[in-house]
Amino acid sequence: MQKGFYSGRWTYAALVAPILVLIFLFFYVPVGLAFFWSLFLERPFGGGSQFVGLDNFARVLSDAEFWDALKRTAIFMIVAPSLAIGISLMLALAADRGLRGSSAARNIIIWPKAVAGASIGVVFVFVFNPFLGIFAPLNEIWPGFWNPRIDGTDAFITIVVAQVWNGIPFNFIILLSGLQTIPDTVTKAAVMDGASPWRRVWDIQIPLLTPQLFLTFVLEFVGTVVEAFGLIDTMTEGGPGGATTLLIYKIYVDGFKAYDLSGAATQTVILMLFVLIMVALQFRLEKHVKYER
C-alpha cells in the first residue's frame, strides 16, 4: 500500500469498514455457524439440538451418495474451468492478433460487445434447455439422441456447457486486456528472433498472461460452486438419477427438502474445505510463476 496517500490509518479503516462488516455478516458468521452446527444433531421441527461430536462427519463420510456427489463436483471443477478458460484464451488470442497495430478506437469498440456476451450467456441457459431449446428437433430426428432427462451423461454435459458458456465473456475480457498490455516491441522482438505466431503464443504470450490466467482460474473455481447451483436448479434439478447432483446441490436438497440440517451443515464444511484446498493449491502455483513486467 502506498504510504501517505491518505492522511492517517483511521481514514483507511473508515474506508474499509463497511465492506468488512458485510463480509463478516454474510460470510464469516454463516461459515462459523455451519462449523458449529456440524457438531450438533439438529431436530428438523425444533425441539433443541444435541452435541454429537464428529458423529455427523462419520455419517456423511460413510454415505456413498456423498462420495458420488464429491466425485462429480471434482470432475465439474476440472472440466468446466479448463474449457471456459481454454476457449476464452483462444478467442482472446485471435482478437488480440486482430487488434494489434490497429487504432485505439477499435480497442474501445470491442468492450461493449464483449460485455453483451454475458447476457447472451444467460439466454443460453434457456436456448439449450433440452425440452424447449434447439435440441428438441434433433431428438425428433434421432429419438434418444439428446435426452438429458433420461441420460445422465447428457445432463452432465448440459450443465458443463452452460457453465462454460456463462464464463466465457468475462474470461475473454480479462485475458484480452492482459494480452493487450504486452508491449508491441516485445512481440516484435520475438518476431525478429524468428518465433512463429504459435511459438510466440507458448513462449511469450501465455507466460506473460499468467497473472490473468491465475485470476480467471480462481474465479472459475469459485464459480463452479456458486453459479453451478443456479444452473442445476433451473435446468436439471440434480437429475436424472442424481447425475448432476454436485455437492452444492446435494447440500440444498438435504437441508431444505429432506430437512437433514446437520448433514447439510457438515457437507457445507467439507465443501468449504475442499474449495479452500483447491484455491490454496492455486496460490502456491502462482508463487512459482510471479514476475515483474
Add this chain to the structure above:
Amino acid sequence: MRGDAIHLDAVTKSFGATPVIDAITATLGGGEFTVILGPSGCGKSTLLNMIAGLERLNSGKIRIGVREVQDLPPKDRGCAMVFQNYALYPHMTVEGNIGYALKVAGVRQPERSRRVAEAARVVELGGLLDRRPSELSGGQRQRVAIARAIVREPRVLLFDEPLSNLDAKLRHGMRMELSQLHRTIGATTVFVTHDQVEAMTLADKVMILNKGRIEQFDTPHAIYYRPASSFVAGFIGAPPMNLLPVTGGGGVLRLDDGTELARNPHEGPAILGIRPEKISIGDKGFAARVVYREDLGSHTAIVARLSGGQEVQVATPIGMHLDPADTITFDFPQDHLHLFDPATGLRLETP
C-alpha cells in the same frame, strides 16, 4: 567486413492517405554505420521496420546484399534489432533472453550456452546471466538487448533510438561502446535517432529524414559544413544555424530594411545561413542589440536583435563582456555563408 549493403529502391509506405515514407532511394554501405536522423514522427522507425520486415512496403524494393527481401519474413533477412524500451522478455533470465533466437533456430545446448556467454562477454554482461530483466539497471538492460541482437551474428544490425531511455552520462558511455562494438563486429548498422549528437559522433553517414523524404544523405562533416537544405541547416548544430531572409544585388546581401549583411555575388531573394560560432563581433559591419546572454563556461551564447527585428544567435569566446541592451557590431565572414533557395529550401551554390 561481413556486412551487406542495403539498397532502398523507391521505398514507399503510407498509413491512410499521407505517405509516411515517400519513394526513398538510397544505398546504405555494407559494414558502414548509417544513422537515420530526423524529428519525431518523420518516419524513421517506419523505414527501419520495413528493412527489418516488421512493416510491409506499399511499393518499392529493398535489397540486402544481392537478395531482394521485401517479401521475406523478418527471420530470413539476417537482421537483428534493438528497441528503444529494450523489449526484453520479462519472464526469461538474461541467458534466456539472449539465447531465445538460438533456441528458436534449434541450436542445442552446450553450443547455445557457449554463444550466449560469448555475446554476454562482448557487451560485458558476465555474471548477470541468471538475473531477470526487472533486476537490472537501464544500462544493463540495454546491454542484454544488444547481446540478444548480436548473438545470431546478423549481417545487419538495426537500432531504434536505443539510447534515449538512458541518462546523459550512461548515454555517452554507451555511445563509445557502440562505436567500438561496430568496429569489432563489422555488421552493417542502421541506427535511428532524433539526437544529432548521437548522429554526428557515431555515423559513417547520416541520412536526414523530413516528412518521409531524404533531406541529405552524407558524412557528418558534409552535413555540418555543407547542409543541403535550410531544414538540415536549422536542424544540425547546437544552437542551430541562423537563417535570415535576404535579397542579393550589386554584390551584397541585404535585409528587407536595407541593412547590408554580407558581401556575396548572389542576385535575388535567398535565405542566408550562418552558424552562431562563425559570426565575429568587432568594429566593422552592422549594428545589433544584445537581448539575452548565457555564460556556458566554454563560451558565451548571446541572442542579439538586428535593426529589422530578426533575432540572431551568436557564440562568442569567453571573456567578452556583453550585457543586455549593449549595442554591438557584427560581421558575417564571406566564406562562412550558406545560401538557400527561399522557395525550395535547397542549397544555392554561389559561383
